[in-house]
Amino acid sequence: MARMNMLQAINHALDTAMAADERVLCFGEDVGVFGGVFRATSNLQQKYGKARCFNTPLVEQGIIGFANGLAAQGSIPVAEIQFADYIFPAFDQIVNESAKYRYRSGNLFNVGGLTIRAPYGGGIAGGHYHSQSPEAYFAHTPGLKVVVPRNAHQAKGLLLGAIRDDNPVVFFEPKRLYRASVGDVPESDYQLPLGEAEVVKEGSDITLVAWGAQIEVVEQAVEMAEKERVSCEVIDLRTILPWDVETVANSVLKTGRLLVSHEAPLTGGFGAEVAATIQARCFLYLESPIARVTGLDTPFPLALEKEYMPDHLKVYEAIKASVEF
Amino acid sequence: MARMNMLQAINHALDTAMAADERVLCFGEDVGVFGGVFRATSNLQQKYGKARCFNTPLVEQGIIGFANGLAAQGSIPVAEIQFADYIFPAFDQIVNESAKYRYRSGNLFNVGGLTIRAPYGGGIAGGHYHSQSPEAYFAHTPGLKVVVPRNAHQAKGLLLGAIRDDNPVVFFEPKRLYRASVGDVPESDYQLPLGEAEVVKEGSDITLVAWGAQIEVVEQAVEMAEKERVSCEVIDLRTILPWDVETVANSVLKTGRLLVSHEAPLTGGFGAEVAATIQARCFLYLESPIARVTGLDTPFPLALEKEYMPDHLKVYEAIKASVEF
Amino acid sequence: MTTPSPEDVHTPMLTDGDEFRIPTYKLLQQDGTLYEGAEAPHLERDKALRMYQAMVFTRVLDERMLAAQRQGRLSFYMQCTGEEAAVIGSAAALDDADVIMAQYREQGALAYRGFTTDEFMNQLFGNELDYGKGRQMPVHYGSTRLNYVTISSPLATQIPQAVGYAYGQKLAGDGHCTITYFGEGAASEGDFHAALNMAAVHKVPVIFLCRNNGYAISTPTIEQFAAEGVAPRAFGYRMHVIRVDGNDILAVYEATRVARRMAVEDNRPVLIEAMTYRLAGHSSSDDPSSYRSKKEEEAWREKDPLLRMQRWLTDKGWWSEDDEKRLQESMRREVLDTMKRAEKRPPPPLESLVTDVYDEVTPALAEQLDQLKAHIRKYPDAYPKSASQVTGGD
Amino acid sequence: MTTPSPEDVHTPMLTDGDEFRIPTYKLLQQDGTLYEGAEAPHLERDKALRMYQAMVFTRVLDERMLAAQRQGRLSFYMQCTGEEAAVIGSAAALDDADVIMAQYREQGALAYRGFTTDEFMNQLFGNELDYGKGRQMPVHYGSTRLNYVTISSPLATQIPQAVGYAYGQKLAGDGHCTITYFGEGAASEGDFHAALNMAAVHKVPVIFLCRNNGYAISTPTIEQFAAEGVAPRAFGYRMHVIRVDGNDILAVYEATRVARRMAVEDNRPVLIEAMTYRLAGHSSSDDPSSYRSKKEEEAWREKDPLLRMQRWLTDKGWWSEDDEKRLQESMRREVLDTMKRAEKRPPPPLESLVTDVYDEVTPALAEQLDQLKAHIRKYPDAYPKSASQVTGGD
Ligand SMILES: Cc1ncc(C[n+]2csc(CCOP(=O)(O)OP(=O)(O)O)c2C)c(N)n1
Ligand SMILES: Cc1ncc(C[n+]2csc(CCOP(=O)(O)OP(=O)(O)O)c2C)c(N)n1
Numbered sequence A, B: 001m002a003r004m005n006m007l008q009a010i011n012h013a014l015d016t017a018m019a020a021d022e023r024v025l026c027f028g029e030d031v032g033v034f035g036g037v038f039r040a041t042s043n044l045q046q047k048y049g050k051a052r053c054f055n056t057p058l059v060e061q062g063i064i065g066f067a068n069g070l071a072a073q074g075s076i077p078v079a080e081i082q083f084a085d086y087i088f089p090a091f092d093q094i095v096n097e098s099a100k101y102r103y104r105s106g107n108l109f110n111v112g113g114l115t116i117r118a119p120y121g122g123g124i125a126g127g128h129y130h131s132q133s134p135e136a137y138f139a140h141t142p143g144l145k146v147v148v149p150r151n152a153h154q155a156k157g158l159l160l161g162a163i164r165d166d167n168p169v170v171f172f173e174p175k176r177l178y179r180a181s182v183g184d185v186p187e188s189d190y191q192l193p194l195g196e197a198e199v200v201k202e203g204s205d206i207t208l209v210a211w212g213a214q215i216e217v218v219e220q221a222v223e224m225a226e227k228e229r230v231s232c233e234v235i236d237l238r239t240i241l242p243w244d245v246e247t248v249a250n251s252v253l254k255t256g257r258l259l260v261s262h263e264a265p266l267t268g269g270f271g272a273e274v275a276a277t278i279q280a281r282c283f284l285y286l287e288s289p290i291a292r293v294t295g296l297d298t299p300f301p302l303a304l305e306k307e308y309m310p311d312h313l314k315v316y317e318a319i320k321a322s323v324e325f
Numbered sequence C, D: 001m002t003t004p005s006p007e008d009v010h011t012p013m014l015t016d017g018d019e020f021r022i023p024t025y026k027l028l029q030q031d032g033t034l035y036e037g038a039e040a041p042h043l044e045r046d047k048a049l050r051m052y053q054a055m056v057f058t059r060v061l062d063e064r065m066l067a068a069q070r071q072g073r074l075s076f077y078m079q080c081t082g083e084e085a086a087v088i089g090s091a092a093a094l095d096d097a098d099v100i101m102a103q104y105r106e107q108g109a110l111a112y113r114g115f116t117t118d119e120f121m122n123q124l125f126g127n128e129l130d131y132g133k134g135r136q137m138p139v140h141y142g143s144t145r146l147n148y149v150t151i152s153s154p155l156a157t158q159i160p161q162a163v164g165y166a167y168g169q170k171l172a173g174d175g176h177c178t179i180t181y182f183g184e185g186a187a188s189e190g191d192f193h194a195a196l197n198m199a200a201v202h203k204v205p206v207i208f209l210c211r212n213n214g215y216a217i218s219t220p221t222i223e224q225f226a227a228e229g230v231a232p233r234a235f236g237y238r239m240h241v242i243r244v245d246g247n248d249i250l251a252v253y254e255a256t257r258v259a260r261r262m263a264v265e266d267n268r269p270v271l272i273e274a275m276t277y278r279l280a281g282h283s284s285s286d287d288p289s290s291y292r293s294k295k296e297e298e299a300w301r302e303k304d305p306l307l308r309m310q311r312w313l314t315d316k317g318w319w320s321e322d323d324e325k326r327l328q329e330s331m332r333r334e335v336l337d338t339m340k341r342a343e344k345r346p347p348p349p350l351e352s353l354v355t356d357v358y359d360e361v362t363p364a365l366a367e368q369l370d371q372l373k374a375h376i377r378k379y380p381d382a383y384p385k386s387a388s389q390v391t392g393g394d
């Protein structure tokens, strides 16, 4: 075990993956000598050479197109998109190509080796174009896996899991936690499973579902709520697609209440899917409407970011509203 | 009034808009002399000249980038994307640019004049890449309007509404109905409102929400259900974003049951948003779980398209399950 | 980065590159003889005949399948007609283990590599033997055995993928390269630009073969780009380029052979622009008469690449009228017989709806399949293709 | 399409365009004198001083704001330092009614057009007077008055937009054009390729000005493209191109003037590649020392475009050391005073969270705002920026 922040944990995961399998490659804008604008790929070029860790020209659609081809060939590309806000030029390569490669070819070809890493989310005064949370766009795309870690330990284990998973994975990293989330992380090679949510905290009155940086926010709200004797169960979804319906449904069958929280705008956010599925699965057990605490239905602001965000106070109020319904 | 199919109605709308305002331009791949692969822009180049109706090079990101600039300049571009499956290379220009132009500039600049037309949906043996229904991707994007007409009359009125709406509109045309939907369409200039759903048929036992070609499917199912004395209310959402929560909620308050149906895959489809919102708004009035009848969580198939589709039989079964819950 | 910087200038001189036009490389004339000063590439008789037979097969397949589409037996078809030399000449210059990432009009390359008539038909009819499990429209072939990556409809996406694939080949050090085919229309996509740039920067053994066939559906090249063709774009990436008469199989073969050597031996990517013409409609859904003249078509029909090679072979004494007749007949028969077999085969099993979305069927998909089966059991008549698979319960 | 087709060839000759290198247009030497044989463009004294003052203002603004960022007063900043001649020389060659679509490092153009210090500061501090209503990061300026379209962070998106904008200008027939600025890094995006191609095909009055400043964040041009620069890409579109010394304001001015004439009079788009250097870090978050040498930076500091123009002005007798001192001082004072005012101003009103998403606030957004207000009323201390706006109830 070592104390690491999330960036170090990610760097460690990449290092581990590259050391263990020479087919693993890391590339993207500024990921070479510089180690990426957040330094997630620090020292990898120095250690594994320019052929396996390198800068690409500034073209996201090319990065992912190139990565798809590499994966089809049998390499294990880990492509970085500098900010999740800049993943959209590659949307076609991800949604029409990565996601459908295996299906359309009847499994003759696949890009299962592909992992796409991108820092996402708000809370760093990044404004309009350095704050978006686009997970829901990808979660509507069968064939992809979408993964979001909540802390350093999870980041390393899930990233190794993603790299070794035989499906294309979009791995969103909560950049607000890059340096803020520090914890004990095994230096050994370990993987956390994709497709499995984790019950982070057990409770009996209400189930709270979130992922990534929002888990911390939810935990703050829970602390407030528990002082008022509301017993909260907190679930980190971890994998957004395919998501772990069973774990959430079982929890709601027990608590009778559900709140989902994410930074992305309300409308069409992944919270809608969770709510829609769970209201059907747990209809007779629900004691109050499923609540969603999310970003506003606006583009991401800057000066009023604090007001925009689904912070712990908003979550806390929604918990209260749910239990007092 | 004249008998028109949906293509003729769309062509009529474009003609009407171009005649009424010389700032209106139509362009895209093969839309010039050829009139588009479906012939929606037939004769417009001949009538209004090459400067106002023209072919573009084969590059969707360029088409929409160009259209954004034109709209910012004050023109009223109506850009065609040949198939909705090919809109993804333009995703960045739509989601990061069109949608955010006004907000990010504090309304100094906007692309309100922009309309993007694209044929979408299955049922034409188009397989994997000529069948997708991508409306949910756009519905998660504040700043856009997303509109889908269900028949020829609606197509003309909504398209004129979209062209004249001062916001960027993505207008998805159900290509399965292009020639199949024939009806009386006024030859005059008329608009239908965006943002308003329409109660297509009143009923008291269950509310059925759909849009585009799926309305016809739902109506077939309703016919079967009503034979068994289930009174169905059918709502055509028409505008997917921003959607008309009031009309749906009022209906569900009355019927106590809701079914949403779309062709797109279940997970993260727009049905999730409708279900999530309505379970919260109508919690105490719901007599059964909100049902979703949708495409499977797979890419679009070809040989087994019939099996994949949310057809009238599946809708009918879901109606029964809901009222018998 | 070896040549010195050119002189500075002190008066503003703008250039559009028109001084630097790229010539067209040609060897074979339409009458089957070589241009003066031209030398035929070294080609063994067997190989030359293999190439020619692939051309004839492609032509026969195209004719028969278009007819089948017209008869309503097939939903859709796309012809390679007119472009056989560009496609087969280039494929023949490769090692069969080199990887092909094509657009959709390159069935000739697949035929050259030995895709069987059965394999063609199974895909076209999307039956239970289709490798693609009936998920894509006709002509979306793929073969791992033949290193032919399954066709994908979104244009140009395969071009940067080919660069990535070839980068992997370079790392693997197996001496192979990737060729990617695309139309002059597809070359307008952003993915094309990304691909050429990345290939040049990362020194990737990839060959970009642009079939400039004059049209992208109805759009003529003059509305696709202002330059004479796609070739000068290579200069923007300091990539080697050669423009070749795409109806001249010898020139295409030789250009590709030279390009392959640069790619594989020096890791230098090459762009080849094959000047040709789409003699047929864009697809079986298209009628070109509304956007181009019969006269133009006729002029190009005169340049038929098949006839040109046939004459060359005949001149060499490697081919006769008799051979031609026999070949045509046997191929026609084979295509028709195979088609009959293929169209009668059942569709892929119902399970194939949910397999291959992921490496393993997820619980949610298994559940969706179960629900679907139960539903079909209730309404077997409504789902004739799969009813028999679910009746009897499971 | 006027020049005849070049001769056919019968041996395979590949070219990468290296024969056709593009020279750099230069007028002014670093010592302020013209190159031999060079002729200065016609420039009135007033105009020359307006250009120079914009350069100085930009430099002063950059220095002060970087310092402010280091002091924690400003969240983020990006400098134009080293590239003032490229940006201001080109802007000065336009009509002020021509439209500018810039990347983010072109504050010089805005300064030249007359964006006031207040306007700069209000944007930088995202206060209630920021036209952008505090929604974007610092340096995302925009001005309708000055025909300067609001900056957008996603790279290269403005390039095809500029083509569309200019197409609209052409239809309107108002004799204006659009210029779009972008870095050599952004030119790798697919949108660049789309834009140049569409501009050439549709004959659009647009000027593409590429600031080739050697780096895209940490990525040097050698890892961005294999060619010497961006200029030869124009050949791919049969577009006119000129490469210019970007630190030479006279050459940039004249190149742009000529380009503008081609654009506006003949509807011929032009690509200008300005060779320059980003003297500062990429942004206030960047430290370039880890990816480039001090020596390299020093070499370019020697080519300072400000000094070069200052010397030329001094030679002409239009400028003195005294003038310089006075200007620097007054600008510094103005920037500091204005900054103090701007940073004290309140943020935009709470309502601005939901306005401008659409032309009108939708009912759903109005409801979200109401809920937010009610919430802030409950926890005023947690939202200090907006609490005062909601207390007292509404
Ligand atoms: C991204 C994308 N946009 C549009 C289409 C529709 N489409 C299919 S083929 C075609 C024309 C392609 O022309 P070209 O690349 O020249 O190839 P050719 O058909 O001439 O062989 C178009 C527009 C598509 N398949 N993909
Ligand atoms: C689409 C997109 N991808 C990545 C980024 C992140 N990014 C911001 S600036 C930059 C480098 C730009 O370099 P260049 O175009 O050369 O301009 P310069 O900074 O040198 O002026 C990058 C990668 C972005 N803003 N947009």
Ligand SMILES: [Mg+2]
Binding pocket: C183, C184, C185, C211, C212, C213, C214, C215, C216, C217
């Ligand atoms: Mg073509």
Ligand SMILES: [Mg+2]
Binding pocket: D183, D184, D185, D211, D212, D213, D214, D215, D216, D217
């Ligand atoms: Mg740069």
